[in-house]
Amino acid sequence: GAGVSQSPRYKVAKRGQDVALRCDPISGHVSLFWYQQALGQGPEFLTYFQNEAQLDKSGLPSDRFFAERPEGSVSTLKIQRTQQEDSAVYLCASSLLWRGSSGANVLTFGAGSRLTVL
């Protein structure tokens, strides 16, 4: 697609429910990041994929959070037994593989999935 697509745009969950958030990156983008943005805050890193390999999951706040990218394209962020503190916008971003030819590896972001846990 032309941009990074995320779905659903809005999700309301009752506390304790499981949710799944989908990210469809730009075709050919090898790198994929998930960020969490709480209200009034900047994004916080959750996890990073290079193709299907999850190379960094140091930002996942608990073992209730799980992300996968089985075929190296679409990624899913799953949150089990949601809590109120999980309420946030979840941003997905992708980029081409950086090959050292320039200083920046610019991320293209989706519009985010806004999760509200009641």
Add this chain to the structure above:
Amino acid sequence: AQKITQTQPGMFVQEKEAVTLDCTYDTSDPSYGLFWYKQPSSGEMIFLIYQGSYDQQNATEGRYSLNFQKARKSANLVISASQLGDSAMYFCAMREGLPGNNRKLIWGLGTSLAVNP
């Protein structure tokens, strides 16, 4: 301690005037990169401009320029000739270390810019 500090929660500017959004950063790594992103109400982060720590000149991209003062650890964004469509949240972000595919960004809290007609 905050690694990225944006001290202006909100800013107003008159259409067609210039505005400066402040960003200071804190890192002990000699290699780093600084980014500015715009987040309109629709939610997506839009890349504006990038400055590498070893870049000799200040970055410019159209109406956007970055006032990079390395000794003061500041990387202020200057928007010239403001337009109504510039109204949005603006985030400063930093990559610590050399560029790489797995480099996460550290973000500030953002500045809300409102452009008045």
